[in-house]
Amino acid sequence: MLREEILKNIEKDSRVDIHELAVRLGASDEEVGSQMKQMEEEGIICGYHTMIDWEKTAVESVTALIEVRCTLQRGQGFDRIAERIYKYPEVRSVYLISGGYDLLVTLEGRSIREVSSFVSDKLSTMENVLSTATHFILKKYKDHGTIMAAPGEDERQVITP
Amino acid sequence: MRDPLSKTIREIKPSGIRKFFDIASEMKDVISLGVGEPDFDTPWHIRDEGIYSLERGRTFYTSNTGLKELRTEITNYLKRRIGVEYDPDKEVMVTVGGSEGIDVALRAMLDPGDEVLIPQPSYVSYEPCCILAGGVPVIIELKEENEFRLTAQELEEAITEKTKILVLPFPNNPTGAIMERSDLEAIAGLIEKHDLYVISDEIYSELTYKERHVSITQLPGMRERTVLINGFSKAYAMTGWRLGYACAPEVILKQMLKIHQFAIMCAPTTSQYAAIEALKNGDEDVAQMRDAYDQRRRFLVDAFKNMGLKCFEPYGAFYIFPSIKEFGLTSDEFAMRFVQEEHVAVVPGTAFGNCGEGFLRISYAYSIEKLRVAIGRLETFVQRLKKG
Numbered sequence: 001m002l003r004e005e006i007l008k009n010i011e012k013d014s015r016v017d018i019h020e021l022a023v024r025l026g027a028s029d030e031e032v033g034s035q036m037k038q039m040e041e042e043g044i045i046c047g048y049h050t051m052i053d054w055e056k057t058a059v060e061s062v063t064a065l066i067e068v069r070c071t072l073q074r075g076q077g078f079d080r081i082a083e084r085i086y087k088y089p090e091v092r093s094v095y096l097i098s099g100g101y102d103l104l105v106t107l108e109g110r111s112i113r114e115v116s117s118f119v120s121d122k123l124s125t126m127e128n129v130l131s132t133a134t135h136f137i138l139k140k141y142k143d144h145g146t147i148m149a150a151p152g153e154d155e156r157q158v159i160t161p
Numbered sequence: 162m163r164d165p166l167s168k169t170i171r172e173i174k175p176s177g178i179r180k181f182f183d184i185a186s187e188m189k190d191v192i193s194l195g196v197g198e199p200d201f202d203t204p205w206h207i208r209d210e211g212i213y214s215l216e217r218g219r220t221f222y223t224s225n226t227g228l229k230e231l232r233t234e235i236t237n238y239l240k241r242r243i244g245v246e247y248d249p250d251k252e253v254m255v256t257v258g259g260s261e262g263i264d265v266a267l268r269a270m271l272d273p274g275d276e277v278l279i280p281q282p283s284y285v286s287y288e289p290c291c292i293l294a295g296g297v298p299v300i301i302e303l304k305e306e307n308e309f310r311l312t313a314q315e316l317e318e319a320i321t322e323k324t325k326i327l328v329l330p331f332p333n334n335p336t337g338a339i340m341e342r343s344d345l346e347a348i349a350g351l352i353e354k355h356d357l358y359v360i361s362d363e364i365y366s367e368l369t370y371k372e373r374h375v376s377i378t379q380l381p382g383m384r385e386r387t388v389l390i391n392g393f394s395k396a397y398a399m400t401g402w403r404l405g406y407a408c409a410p411e412v413i414l415k416q417m418l419k420i421h422q423f424a425i426m427c428a429p430t431t432s433q434y435a436a437i438e439a440l441k442n443g444d445e446d447v448a449q450m451r452d453a454y455d456q457r458r459r460f461l462v463d464a465f466k467n468m469g470l471k472c473f474e475p476y477g478a479f480y481i482f483p484s485i486k487e488f489g490l491t492s493d494e495f496a497m498r499f500v501q502e503e504h505v506a507v508v509p510g511t512a513f514g515n516c517g518e519g520f521l522r523i524s525y526a527y528s529i530e531k532l533r534v535a536i537g538r539l540e541t542f543v544q545r546l547k548k549g
Contacts, residue, residue, distance in 0.1 A: 158506055159178050
C-alpha cells in the first residue's frame with residue numbers, strides 16, 4: 001500500500017523531498033527511504049527521468065512510431081528480435097503488440113531523413129523483419145500522462161466562503 | 162421616496178469576506194488560500210455527459226424534484242455509503258446546490274419566533290437564511306478544546322422551549338472538524354428528548370480522513386427528524402454546476418418541494434445529467450481527490466507544527482484552522498497584514514462567526530507546489546511577528 005502510494009507520487013514528481021513525501025503519506029522518513037531503495041533494487045523503480053518538451057528547445061528532433069511485422073524462427077521468440085532492435089540507442093521504446101503487427105518501435109532522430117535511413121538500412125534489413133510502417137509524430141499533445149500545453153490559470157474567485 | 166427595503170434584509174450583515182476579496186483580487190502575485198471550492202476540474206467523464214446531454218438537445222425543464230434516474234442514483238448512493246434508505250419518489254429532491262436545500266428546509270419548517278441552533282464557526286449562510294425564514298438564530302460557540310465538535314452539554318445549554326431546529330454542519334467549513342459516531346450518539350438523545358429537528362449539512366461527507374463520515378440519519382430515530390443536505394460540489398469538484406439534493410421524510414420534503422417549485426422550478430438539466438454519471442462512475446475520482454487532499458492536510462499540519470503555530474488536527478473538508486492568538490492581533494488584523502505584507506490571502510475566522518476570533522481559515526484546495534510557497538511566506542511572516 002505504502003509502495004503504491006510512493007510510486008504514484010514519484011511518478012508525477014520524482015524530485016520530491018523524501019521527508020516531505022513521508023509527511024504527506026503519514027509514514028516515517030526511514031520507511032519511505034528504505035522502500036524506495038528496495039524498489040530500485042527490485043527494478044520496480046527503473047529510473048528518475050525528466051519530461052522534456054523538445055519542441056520548445058533549439059534541438060531539432062523527430063519522433064516516429066514504427067509498426068514492425070516479423071517472422072519467427074524455430075526456437076526463437078520475439079524476445080530475440082526485440083533485443084536486436086532495442087540495442088540501438090536511438091530506439092526509445094519497443095513493445096510487443098497484439099493485433100495486425102508484432103512490434104511497435106518508438107524512434108527518435110534529428111531529422112526525417114535520419115529516421116528513414118534507420119528504417120531502410122537497419123530495421124528492414126534484419127532477416128526476421130517482414131515489413132514496416134513508419135508514422136511520424138507531428139505534435140505531442142499529451143505524453144506520459146502530462147499535457148504539453150501550458151496549464152491554465154486558476155480561474156476560481158480569489159476568496160469564497 | 163419610501164424605503165424600498167424590508168427591515169429584515171437591512172438587518173442582515175453583508176459577508177465579512179468581501180473586504181479581503183477586494184484587496185486580494187487587485188494584487189498581482191497574490192497566492193490565495195482563501196477558496197472554499199476544489200482546485201480539481203470536474204472529472205472529464207462527468208463533463209462529457211453534460212456536453213452529451215446538450216448535444217442530444219436535453220435543454221428542457223426536468224420535473225420539479227429532478228430527474229427520476231438521478232433521484233434513484235442518489236438513493237442508491239446513500240444506501241451504499243451510509244446504509245440509509247430513502248424513497249426516490251417521495252423523499253428526495255434535487256436542488257440548486259446544497260445552499261438551496263438549507264434555505265428551503267428552513268423556510269418549510271419555521272414559524273416566526275422559532276429558534277434555530279447554529280453551531281459556529283460555520284458556513285456563512287445558516288444565520289441569514291434562518292432570519293429570512295422568520296426564525297431566531299441561536300448561536301452555539303464551539304470550542305477549540307473540543308476540536309470544534311458539538312458536545313451534548315453545549316447543546317443542552319442552548320435548548321429552550323422555542324428551539325425547533327438544530328443545524329449540524331459537519332464535516333465543517335471552516336474548522337475541518339468532524340463528528341464521529343460517538344459524538345453524534347452523545348447528542349441524539351437530547352434531540353429526541355426535546356423533540357428537535359435536524360438540518361444536517363453533509364456537503365463535505367466524502368472528504369474525511371479518519372473514519373468514514375457518519376451521518377446522524379444512521380442513528381436510531383434520527384432519520385425521521387432530519388433533513389439531509391448533500392450535493393456534488395465538493396465530492397466531485399462540481400461547484401459551478403450548482404447541484405445538490407435534500408432528503409427528508411415525506412411530510413417535510415413535500416412542503417420543501419412547494420417552495421422549490423415556485424422559486425426555482427427545477428435544478429439545471431445539464432448538471433443533472435452530469436450528476437447521474439458522477440454517482441454511477443465517480444467513486445474512483447472521489448477517492449483520488451480525497452487522497453490528494455489528505456496528503457496536503459498532513460503536509461500543512463506538519464508545517465504548522467514546525468512553525469510553532471497552534472492547531473488541532475482537522476479530519477474533514479479541506480480546511481485547517483490554526484490559532485493565531487499568541488500574536489496579539491485580531492484575525493482580521495492578522496489576515497490583513499498577511500495579505501499586504503506577504504501577498505497571501507487567508508480568511509479570518511470571524512467571517513464564520515464571532516467565536517472564530519483568534520483563528521484563520523486556510524484552505525488546502527491548492528496544489529502542493531502552491532502550498533509550499535504559501536507556507537514559506539507564512540513562516541517569514543510569523544518570524545517577523547515573533548521578533549515584534
